[in-house]
Every structure is written in C-alpha cells, then in structure tokens.
Amino acid sequence: MNPIARQFLRDANAKAGDRQHRATVQRNIGLYDAAVARGKARFADWSNGRARLAQIKWDVVNHLDQYLEQFERQVLANGGQVHWAETDEQARQVIVGIARKHGVRKVVKAKSMTTEEIHLVPALEAAGIRTLETDLGEYICQLRGELPYHIVTPVMHLSRQDVSRTFTEKLGTPPTDSAEELTGIARRQLRQEFLTAGMGITGANFAIAETGQIALTENEGNIRLCFSLPRIHVAIVGIEKLVPRVEDLALFWPMLATSGTGQAVTGTNSLVGGPRCDGEPDGPEEFHVILLDNGRTRLLADVEQRDALHCIRCGACLNACPVYRTIGGHAYRTTYMGPIGAVITPHLRGLNDWAHLPYASSLCGACSAVCPVNIPVHRHLLHNRRSATSQKAGGLQAVFTVWRWFMQAAPRYRLGGWLARWFSRRGWAAPPWTDTRELPIPPAQSFRDWWKNQ
Amino acid sequence: MRVALFIPCFVDQFFPQIGVAMVQVLRRIGLQPEFPADQTCCGQPAFNTGFWDEARPLARRFCAIFEPYDAIVCPSGSCTAMVRHFYPELLGGPAAATTKTFEFTEFLVKELGVADVGAVFPAKVTYHDSCHTLRELGVKEYPRKLLRCVRGLELVEMAAAEVCCGFGGTFAVKFPSISTAMADTKIESIRQTGATHVVSTDSSCLMHLDGYLRRQKIPIKTLHLAEVLAAQ
Numbered sequence: 001m002n003p004i005a006r007q008f009l010r011d012a013n014a015k016a017g018d019r020q021h022r023a024t025v026q027r028n029i030g031l032y033d034a035a036v037a038r039g040k041a042r043f044a045d046w047s048n049g050r051a052r053l054a055q056i057k058w059d060v061v062n063h064l065d066q067y068l069e070q071f072e073r074q075v076l077a078n079g080g081q082v083h084w085a086e087t088d089e090q091a092r093q094v095i096v097g098i099a100r101k102h103g104v105r106k107v108v109k110a111k112s113m114t115t116e117e118i119h120l121v122p123a124l125e126a127a128g129i130r131t132l133e134t135d136l137g138e139y140i141c142q143l144r145g146e147l148p149y150h151i152v153t154p155v156m157h158l159s160r161q162d163v164s165r166t167f168t169e170k171l172g173t174p175p176t177d178s179a180e181e182l183t184g185i186a187r188r189q190l191r192q193e194f195l196t197a198g199m200g201i202t203g204a205n206f207a208i209a210e211t212g213q214i215a216l217t218e219n220e221g222n223i224r225l226c227f228s229l230p231r232i233h234v235a236i237v238g239i240e241k242l243v244p245r246v247e248d249l250a251l252f253w254p255m256l257a258t259s260g261t262g263q264a265v266t267g268t269n270s271l272v273g274g275p276r277c278d279g280e281p282d283g284p285e286e287f288h289v290i291l292l293d294n295g296r297t298r299l300l301a302d303v304e305q306r307d308a309l310h311c312i313r314c315g316a317c318l319n320a321c322p323v324y325r326t327i328g329g330h331a332y333r334t335t336y337m338g339p340i341g342a343v344i345t346p347h348l349r350g351l352n353d354w355a356h357l358p359y360a361s362s363l364c365g366a367c368s369a370v371c372p373v374n375i376p377v378h379r380h381l382l383h384n385r386r387s388a389t390s391q392k393a394g395g396l397q398a399v400f401t402v403w404r405w406f407m408q409a410a411p412r413y414r415l416g417g418w419l420a421r422w423f424s425r426r427g428w429a430a431p432p433w434t435d436t437r438e439l440p441i442p443p444a445q446s447f448r449d450w451w452k453n454q
Numbered sequence: 455m456r457v458a459l460f461i462p463c464f465v466d467q468f469f470p471q472i473g474v475a476m477v478q479v480l481r482r483i484g485l486q487p488e489f490p491a492d493q494t495c496c497g498q499p500a501f502n503t504g505f506w507d508e509a510r511p512l513a514r515r516f517c518a519i520f521e522p523y524d525a526i527v528c529p530s531g532s533c534t535a536m537v538r539h540f541y542p543e544l545l546g547g548p549a550a551a552t553t554k555t556f557e558f559t560e561f562l563v564k565e566l567g568v569a570d571v572g573a574v575f576p577a578k579v580t581y582h583d584s585c586h587t588l589r590e591l592g593v594k595e596y597p598r599k600l601l602r603c604v605r606g607l608e609l610v611e612m613a614a615a616e617v618c619c620g621f622g623g624t625f626a627v628k629f630p631s632i633s634t635a636m637a638d639t640k641i642e643s644i645r646q647t648g649a650t651h652v653v654s655t656d657s658s659c660l661m662h663l664d665g666y667l668r669r670q671k672i673p674i675k676t677l678h679l680a681e682v683l684a685a686q
C-alpha cells in the first residue's frame with residue numbers, strides 16, 4: 001500500500017470511531033436534507049431539469065475547444081485579459097506575476113475550490129503578499145489552519161460553539177452562541193481589508209461563452225466586494241466551467257442553489273463582464289481570467305468518463321454519501337472530496353497514488369441519484385477500479401483467477417462452496433470481518449442440495 | 455411460462471432457507487419454478503473489484519444457462535442489478551437475460567400482479583431498502599406492498615431506510631471501520647422504530663447487519679422478505 005493510501009486509512013479509521021464528529025455532521029446534513037427536500041418540491045419536474053443540464057454540459061464538454069475560444073474572444077472584446085495555465089504551477093506564476101507587476105501587498109480572496117486546487121494562498125504568502133479569505137467558512141478555516149472540509153460548506157464539521165471558541169482564541173472576541181454575532185465579528189474584521197487590498201481573487205461558478213462573463217454565486221456578499229473594490233480582479237476558472245449562453249443560467253442557478261443548500265437561488269448572484277469602462281462609476285481597472293487545465297484534458301480524453309467534467313461542484317453527492325458522512329472531508333486529503341473527488345482525483349493527480357479512493361465506497365449509488373447534472377458517479381468508481389486493476393492488479397489477481405476457476409463449472413463450484421462452509425464451521429475467521437461482526441452460521445446443506453433431495 | 459430460479463452463490467451456500475422460502479411462495483401462487491443446476495455466480499464480486507476480464511466469462515455463462523427460460527427470478531436486488539444493468543456494459547451490448555431477470559418482489563407485484571401471498575407473520579417489522587434494489591432497480595413500493603398484505607404484521611418506517619447499511623462487498627473487509635460505523639448508524643435508525651425484525655431483499659445487507667447486531671447483543675432479528683412471505 002502506498003503512503004497516501006495508508007494515511008487515508010489512518011484518518012478514516014480515526015473519524016469512523018469519532019461519535020462526536022458523526023453526530024455534528026449528521027445533524028448538519030439532516031438540516032441540509034430537509035432544506036433540499038423543500039427546495040426540490042418547488043420544481044415542476046426536477047428530473048427533466050437534470051436531463052436538460054446534462055445535455056447542456058454534454059454539449060460544452062464535447063465542443064470544449066470551440067466554447068473556450070469563443071469565451072476568450074469575448075473576454076478580450078470586453079477589455080479583459082486571458083491567461084491559459086496548463087498546470088497549477090503555471091497558474092500560480094501568472095497570479096503572483098500580476099500581483100508583483102502592480103506592487104500588490106494584500107489580496108482579498110473569495111471562496112473558490114480552484115484556488116485550493118492550485119495551492120494559491122501559500123504561494124502568495126511566500127511571495128510576501130498577504131492573502132485574506134473573505135468567505136466566512138474559509139476565514140474560519142484560515143484561522144484554524146485547516147483545509148475546507150466540504151466544497152460548498154467549508155466548516156460543516158463545526159458547531160456554533162466550535163466557531164465561537166476559534167474566534168475567542170484567535171481574535172480575542174467574547175464567546176457567543178449567536179450565529180448573527182459570529183458573522184458580525186468576521187464582517188468587522190474583514191471590512192477594512194477590502195478597502196485596502198490591491199487585488200481580489202475569485203473563482204467562477206460558470207463562464208459564459210457567448211458574452212465572456214463569469215457568474216459568481218454566494219450568500220454573504222463578500223465575493224461581490226472582492227471583485228468590485230480592489231483595482232485588479234483575477235478570476236481562476238477551470239476549463240470545464242463553461243456554459244454556452246446567459247440564458248442557461250436560468251436553470252443552472254436554481255438547480256445549483258437547490259442542490260447546494262436547498263435555496264431557490266442563492267442570496268447574491270453576479271455576472272462579471274470585465275474591467276471598468278469609460279464613464280462607469282465602479283469596477284476594477286484590470287480583469288484577468290486564468291483558464292486552468294491541470295489534468296482536466298486528461299479526463300476529457302477519456303471518452304467513457306469525460307462526463308465527470310459536467311460537475312458543477314454543488315456538493316450534493318458529498319452530503320448524500322454515507323462514507324463521506326462517516327469519515328468526513330479531511331480524510332480524503334484532496335481538494336475535491338467525497339464521491340466526485342474519488343472519481344476525478346485519480347485522473348487529475350494519478351491513479352497510482354489515488355486508487356484507494358474509488359475502492360472506499362460501498363457503491364450504494366446515492367451520489368448518482370442526487371447529482372443535478374446526472375453524472376453516473378458510482379459507475380465511474382467502477383471504471384476507476386477496472387483501470388486500477390488493469391494497471392496494477394496486485395495480490396487480488398491471483399485470488400480472482402482461482403475464484404474464476406471455481407465458478408466456471410458447477411462441480412468445482414460445489415466443491416468450493418462446501419470448503420467455504422466447512423472452514424467457517426470450524427471457526428475459520430477473517431479478522432477484518434470478525435473484529436466487529438459475527439460470521440453467519442453456515443448451514444449443513446446448500447440450496448442446491450435441498451433442491452436435489454426434496 | 456418457464457420460470458427459472460437464479461439463486462446467487464451467496465444464498466445457495468450460506469442462506470439456503472431464503473431460496474427455499476422463495477420456492478414455497480412461488481409454488482403457493484401456482485408456479486412450478488425450475489432450478490438450472492449448472493448456475494454458479496453472476497460474476498459481481500470480480501466486476502465490482504475491477505476484474506472485468508474475470509467476470510466476463512461468468513456473465514456469458516449465465517446468459518447461456520438461462521437462455522431457455524421466459525423469466526428468471528432472483529431473491530437479490532444486487533445480483534439482479536448486475537445482470538440487468540451491468541451485463542450490457544460488461545459484455546459490450548444487450549443480452550436476452552438482461553431483460554427477463556427479475557428481483558423477487560418485482561416479479562410478484564409488477565410481473566404477476568400479486569400482493570397477497572397468504573402469509574402470516576405477527577411482528578413489528580421495519581424495511582431496509584437495499585441500495586441496488588432501490589437505486590439500480592427502482593424498487594421501493596413492491597416490498598412494502600407485499601409486507602402490508604401479511605397478516606399480523608405491523609410495518610414501521612425507519613428514518614434512514616434508504617441509507618446504505620455499509621456492506622458493499624469487498625468494501626466491508628477492505629475498510630472494516632468505515633463499514634462497521636455505517637452499520638452502527640443504520641442500526642441506530644432501526645432501533646428507534648421499536649421493530650423486532652428488520653426485513654430486506656438482499657441477504658448480503660442482512661448478513662452484515664446481523665453480524666453487527668449479534669456482536670453487539672442487540673435482540674433485533676434480520677429476515678429476508680421471502681422468509682416473511684413464506685411464513686404461515
């Protein structure tokens with residue numbers, strides 16, 4: 001087993017036995033489930049909506065070259081600048097380069113998993129540029145020195161009391177139980193920073209090919225401040241984030257919000273179209289879009305699995321996943337955790353190191369059932385498993401070769417079955433099973449024996 | 455109509471009483487099912503673990519053995535799903551067996567239109583939706599309909615009926631602590647109903663839950679739905 005897989009097992013084991021963690025997460029996801037059920041009831045036909053989103057994303061992913069070029073042309077026409085980054089390293093260099101060129105000392109950063117993916121904050125800090133998380137959840141993560149626990153709700157694992165304790169420890173504020181007060185504390189800390197930051201960095205929920213705009217979804221209003229107050233706005237956008245038309249948002253926005261939080265639409269939705277033009281009162285002086293590949297074209301090349309690029313990062317499959325609920329988001333040690341993370345991480349970061357994730361699933365299919373863009377998530381886990389065994393079969397190859405020999409003829413199968421029952425009657429134990437569970441009591445005769453003797 | 459019994463290897467060797475119960479119910483409603491004795495395993499363990507080349511010859515074998523029958527009935531949603539939904543992908547195209555293999559409750563209620571099989575089982579029962587029965591086959595109402603017709607039986611719903619029990623085949627031994635924690639969560643939900651029995655359509659989920667219940671000395675019994683329907 002490779003060290004990454006070993007670490008995963010250690011972390012997962014620890015969390016699986018942590019009942020406090022389980023209770024907090026179950027409670028938070030219980031609230032989410034109830035909100036989503038109410039949200040879905042607002043749709044005349046949710047499954048039709050899923051089919052429509054899947055169709056739009058299929059079109060995008062299968063004509064990605066055309067849509068990307070169209071998007072680039074439009075951004076340039078709007079006065080923005082476009083940078084293509086093949087790797088995370090290139091993306092970091094571009095962003096640090098822009099900051100240096102303008103002498104930026106402080107950056108305000110919006111919530112964005114893509115910035116997590118390219119490890120942007122450490123790179124900026126290393127370049128001497130102070131970087132502040134402005135999303136409440138990410139801000140709490142930053143104070144605690146933790147990574148996001150979830151792609152939509154970064155501190156889903158914390159209770160209000162946990163947050164209050166963190167604030168008291170790090171900011172010296174008095175303890176409080178009120179969510180409003182906690183938000184107020186963060187807001188007061190951050191407000192000043194927006195006014196003095198030289199650059200704002202955001203991600204994008206969607207990039208619109210026909211207009212060259214990016215769409216940003218949030219509830220707190222901090223993202224809007226990130227791109228409107230500082231002189232420079234940099235948006236980092238995964239190349240799969242495209243949608244063809246503005247009108248597509250009419251369905252993507254509500255379905256993303258409903259799957260993400262149960263809301264009809266999120267509190268604030270912005271369309272950003274470029275730098276401030278002559279005569280406009282506000283907006284940044286420069287608008288940069290970084291189009292990030294970082295392994296996505298490898299997934300694109302895989303015809304069988306490229307629909308994993310349809311993902312709009314709503315987080316629904318994480319919340320639905322009984323494994324995620326049990327081991328939590330940190331055990332994965334990936335930017336994208338949960339079922340979709342287990343599908344795409346082996347593509348983005350290498351199957352050799354990450355093959356354990358597709359196996360850490362009971363294949364219950366709850367992920368696929370909730371996905372608003374109809375990705376057959378659990379089937380892709382099976383595809384990853386198949387790819388893993390054909391790349392490196394390991395000791396299991398022998399097991400399944402023998403198994404197949406037994407299963408290919410009824411007499412051999414009968415012998416195998418008889419042996420299995422004989423061994424288990426004699427208390428032959430498989431510790432990974434018997435450490436926590438009893439084995440079934442083997443019967444004296446099989447069904448086929450009964451059938452013959454009846 | 456020639457009806458074939460597809461008895462998964464697992465049921466055949468470790469839970470024969472489930473197969474027997476299914477035969478009793480089918481005979482009671484006037485069918486004479488046959489048991490093609492050449493059958494072994496549908497190939498799911500290899501397929502799910504990633505060994506598709508090992509699973510493929512077993513899928514071909516299955517299709518050939520069950521070719522002559524009009525309907526194939528199976529007391530497992532998981533093995534039915536393997537044949538119906540995963541064989542076409544594994545074999546690179548549709549096969550006749552895929553469209554005529556039915557999970558037991560689906561066969562009774564949807565194919566035959568039978569809901570009352572004359573069973574008597576006086577107990578408070580909760581139903582666990584096995585993942586493959588529910589999400590691969592879309593079967594949710596049939597088992598409940600059958601249970602509601604059982605005399606003396608009180609059906610109570612648990613909050614987490616649709617949540618996985620944590621078995622997942624090799625997952626249960628590759629990641630025992632996660633798998634066990636999932637069983638623990640599930641059993642908490644079962645306990646809250648006050649049911650004395652938990653019933654399902656897949657013996658693998660039941661084996662998992664039963665193994666944990668017995669280890670924890672919790673006096674809740676697991677039963678396959680066929681066993682409840684066979685009781686008189």
Ligand code: SF4
Nearest residue numbers: 311312314315317371
């Ligand atoms: S795979 Fe589907 S459910 Fe999961 S985050 Fe992506 S869009 Fe949401």
